[in-house]
Amino acid sequence: MQAIRRVLGSLSNYRWISVGALLSLLLLTVANAVTPQLFRWGIDGGIVPRNLQIVLYSAAWMVVAAIARGLFNFGQSYWAEAASQGVAYDLRNKIFSKIQNLSFSYHDRSQTSQLLTRVTSDIEQIRTFIGTSLIQVIGAVVTLVSIAVVLLIMNWQLALITLTVVPISGWLMARFITRNQKLFGQVQEQLGNLNAILQENLLGIRVVKAFVRESAEKSRYTALNDSLVKANMKTIDAIHNTFPFIFLLSNLVTLAVFAYGGAQVINNNFSIGELVAFNSYLVLILQPILLIGFAAPAIASAAASAQRVYEVVDAAVEIRDRADAVEFDTCSGRITFENVSFRYPGAATPALKSVSFETKPRELIAILGMTGSGKSTIMNLIPRFYDVTAGSIRIDGRDVRDFSLKSLRSHIGIVFQETTLFSGTIRENITYAKPHASLAEVISVAKTAQIHDFITSLPDSYETIVGERGIGLSGGQKQRIAIARTLLTDYSILILDDSTSAVDAQTAAQIQAELDNFMRQKACVTFVVAQRISTVKNADRIFLIDKGRLVAQGTHEQLMRTSPLYGVILESQVKQKENK
């Protein structure tokens, strides 16, 4: 319920729209409340004493009341809908920018599909609550209170009989919401799980087909689809277990009013007009109770969704700027790892153990090690994708945690092991971090990355659309575009994490040769997670990583002489590929 209160608080950004909706609602209630009185006037003042003029007058006023009802009804639903769109818009933006700011460790822990469900379906639940259920509930409460007052004034005994239904239904509905909020949360979670399978299958459709796992995937999807239906059915059962009581109560009250009110009319304590008006009010008082009843599941569902959305909005950003963060602007090339240890959140063993080294200006460092030894982890710590668990990393003597994240990361050019291109043109992808780069600059980095000739062979050259609906690119082509994208940035430190693994040996050697010039001109230090002998030979120093430790370092020749492990790794990782 706290989450719902927060959603209501967010309506303050749409104060005037909300006031418009509320005002329309109040006027609608007045128009509704006046109508039975017009009936009573028409019957008791017109029909019974046979006064046609009063009958016509009351009929005319009823038309006015009907028009007013139509107008105010439109006003309240239009403004409520507008406010709901506004709140959903704000929430979507809030959660999106939060997702951008959350650290790698958060994304490691959370499922993409659950995040997607929160941004789409959960926010939609909240929007529907504000646009429809909230105004229904407020309208119902206002109507209930105002009609209760009118009824008490008209005939307090009959009114008390009628109003017994209110606290009983109120209690039933409050119980329904508190008991079932968890159930509605489960429905959203199941939806997220179902989306996860869908997402995995969309991304991995080739693997599914290659391994002929279509029917297995279908069964996996159907099983989760069944669970979703079961969770939904549980909520429907909960609704069915509560609402028949409310309907029964409201019918019993109608009978009681008819019997007791009828007796009062026979005893001349109540006029027929009054009984007719009272009966009309009865509909008006039972309708809101039913409306609240119908809104209750939507409220429970919105409460569960709001909780899920605020969980992301409130998630702690683990890696952030210090209050006195300084700008990173120059780098002379001294990068120091001092007893750096690191354990991924939730991992049983550390990925790095007491790693220490210091680089020299303009050095090209190759990092070599068996798969899973910790090479990428070392690279992830320099731009602070994660913070060290123990020890420190310094650039020119200053701890990386002292720099503002923005300035630190914008001076580190990194090409990841896995390439991600966005949908758009090749040029847009290359200029991703530098949108105003000139075509000449783009061509220059594309040439260094050995991808220019391929790009110009395409019909639309640099304007060719890639990504989702664009042309397909091979793994090596994507990697080379990713290298060009990084080379275009204003990096001082360059990190190439196994970034030519999908490129053939000859092209990789060409890239390496081109890069050598580039790197030495621009970068103060370059790290290359190496898979190829050419890279290793070119490096000023090679760091040999084994099970999270820096076990040896030196030039190719030195390591060949001193480290048996080096020979083994070269043989397994490098020569094998070179021979292909």
Ligand SMILES: Nc1ncnc2c1ncn2[C@@H]1O[C@H](COP(=O)(O)OP(=O)(O)OP(=O)(O)O)[C@@H](O)[C@H]1O
């Ligand atoms: N996000 C993560 N969460 C938990 N553990 C991780 C994560 N990323 C890597 N690890 C673990 O940390 C260890 C080091 O991984 P890392 O990716 O640094 O190895 P690597 O040497 O780069 O391997 P490869 O050559 O296969 O890319 C591995 O045991 C891996 O399972």
